[in-house]
Amino acid sequence: MELLDKALFLSFKILKVNELIFYLADDDLILGYRDCEWTGLGPFLEEDLALSSIAQDEIAHASIFYEIIGNPDDFVYKREPKSFKNAYILELENYDYIFTLVRHLFYDEFDYIRISALLNSNSYELKSRAEKIILEENYHLKHFRVFIDRILKKDEGILILKETLNKFIFDLFSLFEIDESILNVYNSSLFPISYEEHFEKFYESIKNQFSFYNFPSKTEILNYVKNLKSSRNGNKSEEFIKFYMTFTEVYRIEPNAKW
Amino acid sequence: MQNGDLKTIILNKISKIKDPEIPTITILDLGLIYDIKTDDERVIIEIRKTYSSCPALELIKLSIENDLKEMGITNYEVRWIYSPPWRSSDITPQGRKALKDAGICPPDEEACPYCNSKNVVLQSEFGPTKCKMIYYCNDCKNPFEKIR
Numbered sequence: 001m002e003l004l005d006k007a008l009f010l011s012f013k014i015l016k017v018n019e020l021i022f023y024l025a026d027d028d029l030i031l032g033y034r035d036c037e038w039t040g041l042g043p044f045l046e047e048d049l050a051l052s053s054i055a056q057d058e059i060a061h062a063s064i065f066y067e068i069i070g071n072p073d074d075f076v077y078k079r080e081p082k083s084f085k086n087a088y089i090l091e092l093e094n095y096d097y098i099f100t101l102v103r104h105l106f107y108d109e110f111d112y113i114r115i116s117a118l119l120n121s122n123s124y125e126l127k128s129r130a131e132k133i134i135l136e137e138n139y140h141l142k143h144f145r146v147f148i149d150r151i152l153k154k155d156e157g158i159l160i161l162k163e164t165l166n167k168f169i170f171d172l173f174s175l176f177e178i179d180e181s182i183l184n185v186y187n188s189s190l191f192p193i194s195y196e197e198h199f200e201k202f203y204e205s206i207k208n209q210f211s212f213y214n215f216p217s218k219t220e221i222l223n224y225v226k227n228l229k230s231s232r233n234g235n236k237s238e239e240f241i242k243f244y245m246t247f248t249e250v251y252r253i254e255p256n257a258k259w
Numbered sequence: 260m261q262n263g264d265l266k267t268i269i270l271n272k273i274s275k276i277k278d279p280e281i282p283t284i285t286i287l288d289l290g291l292i293y294d295i296k297t298d299d300e301r302v303i304i305e306i307r308k309t310y311s312s313c314p315a316l317e318l319i320k321l322s323i324e325n326d327l328k329e330m331g332i333t334n335y336e337v338r339w340i341y342s343p344p345w346r347s348s349d350i351t352p353q354g355r356k357a358l359k360d361a362g363i364c365p366p367d368e369e370a371c372p373y374c375n376s377k378n379v380v381l382q383s384e385f386g387p388t389k390c391k392m393i394y395y396c397n398d399c400k401n402p403f404e405k406i407r
Contacts, residue, residue, distance in 0.1 A: 046393070050385035057389075060312030064341070128342030132311055135344055139384060 018069055020185040022085040024114060025065035027175075029076060030086040030240075031107055032058030033247050034094055043097050050143055054104075057136050064132075068125045077251040081244045082234035085182070088174040091231055091240040098151075098164050103172065105144040109205045110175045110198075112137055117193035126190060145209065158212055165213050176202075176225040177232040266295045269302065272330060276322045279315040280388055284357040286319055290349025293340055302327065302335040307345040310389035347390075347406050364394065364405035371396035372403055379403075 035055030042048025066072035090107065094100050115137060118130035151157035165172075176199055186195045199222065207215055215221075229235055236244075274287035286292060289309065296303040304323060308316055320337050327335045347366035350358070355365035362372050370377050376398035383393045384407075391404040 046383040046385070049383060049387070049393075053385040053389060056312040057310070060310075064311055124342075128340065132308065132341040132344040135346075136311060143384065 016181060016184055017190065019085070019181040020188075020191055021065050021069050022075075022083075023182050023185055024118075025062040025075070026084045026086040027090055027107065027111065028058045028065070029062035030084065030243075031090045031104070032056070032062065033243070034090065034092075035100075035104075037094055038097075038100065047147075051100075054140050054143070057140065061133050061136075064129050068129075077248050077255075081236045081241055084236070084240075084244075085232055087177060088228075088231040088237065089168070089171045090175075091237060091243060092171070093239055093243075098160050099168065101144060101147055101151075102161065102164050102168070104140075105148055105209065106172045106175065106206060108137065108141045108144055109209070110202050112141055113193070113198050113201050114191075117191060117198070120192050122189045122192075148209065152212070161210070162213065165210065169216065170221070170224055173221050173225055174228060174230055174232075176221075177228040177230055178226065179233045182232060265297050265302075269295055269297075269304070269327070269330070269332075272326050273304070273323050276319065276326070279318045281358065281361055281363065283361040284350075284354050288351045288354030288357060290345060290351065290354070291319065300334055302332050304335070304337045305340045306337065307340055307349075309345055313389045350406070358406060362403065363391065364403060366406040369394075369405070371399060371401065373401050374399040 032055045035051055035058065039048065039052045039055070042051055062076075063072040066075045087107075089103055092103075112134075115130050115134050118126050119134065121127045121130070148161070151161060176195075178195065183195060185191050186193065186198070199218075203215075203218055203221070207213075216224075231237065231240065270287075270292070274285055274292065276286045278284050278286060278289055286306075291306050291309070292304070293307050294303075294305040296305070304327075306320065306323070316339075320339075323337050324335070327337075350366065355367070358365045359372050364370060364372050369379060371379050371394075374396060376396055378397040379394050380397060381392060382395050382402070386393045386404050390406055392407055393402060394405050395402050
């Protein structure tokens with residue numbers, strides 16, 4: 001690890017590097033695993049390949065963040081469900097493909113802003129990884145933007161997108177659920193962006209993408225997410241627990257096995 | 260032995276390692292070897308990832324470690340670096356030729372590796388491995404892969 005980072009991370013207790021890493025990586029991990037469940041079942045071959053490939057990226061991004069503070073396997077397989085900091089929307093079952101696409105686009109827009117902020121981090125470990133990740137996230141964003149734009153070309157497409165947004169609109173914004181540990185990582189030299197700026201940029205890009213949709217106001221959404229005590233606060237849904245049991249299943253059979 | 264010599268010897272050895280997924284191209288021609296640092300005690304090899312999730316990477320790292328052990332070097336570290344990120348333009352001219360020989364279109368071209376036709380169309384930005392896209396040749400009717 002770089003010397004500067006060692007010094008920075010020593011002030012750990014104040015800046016909570018672990019909390020920042022979990023905030024960044026747990027989302028990638030959980031969504032990546034959910035995406036994997038589509039492998040072999042995608043709507044057509046090219047999309048199946050694309051989503052599988054994106055899933056692989058998301059899990060790799062989680063892994064290269066975890067490796068800054070320890071062994072990635074330990075963080076994936078040896079933690080209690082409630083310690084995962086992922087957003088509620090990302091742990092939900094895949095439901096249908098439209099939901100998968102909408103959720104992914106929301107997440108990629110959200111994550112892109114976080115990763116862009118890390119490009120200005122004073123931690124070499126975070127900044128260098130962000131430089132790598134952003135190149136790959138560009139492909140993801142482009143993929144989902146183009147796909148959604150194509151669906152929007154038909155009236156029927158607009159209808160089904162509207163249906164999904166109506167059903168999940170507040171849950172989609174659960175990306176912005178916070179607890180104290182998350183709020184503390186914003187606005188630091190490691191992660192130089194404020195929560196408000198993150199939200200503002202996100203809201204504008206999402207509104208722009210789904211311009212046909214009448215979004216709740218910023219105040220309404222912020223009120224909702226700031227009072228939310230869901231997955232990021234450790235209150236895991238049944239869907240998460242079931243999912244957790246699945247992705248740790250092989251590990252739990254023989255915890256000391258070498259793979 | 261001078262450190263400079265040792266560097267060259269190490270580079271000569273590890274640059275022969277092939278990509279496990281495209282066995283016509285070496286990791287040197289792919290542009291993965293970023294730096295070799297030596298001092299009296301320790302050898303540090305810095306390598307880059309093509310795509311962060313490429314499953315061949317661990318195998319490449321292991322091959323380098325095996326080469327070092329074979330040379331009798333015991334104090335070493337093979338380290339991933341992320342900045343500056345690898346780009347497909349880091350592939351050497353020789354590497355581009357090796358890709359073509361394997362039926363894969365290099366990153367800076369848009370031509371069918373089988374019949375050289377430029378009448379080709381992008382089918383999917385995501386291919387069978389992380390680093391490749393799928394194209395189709397309208398002339399010889401072959402699907403082919405191109406490095407991203």
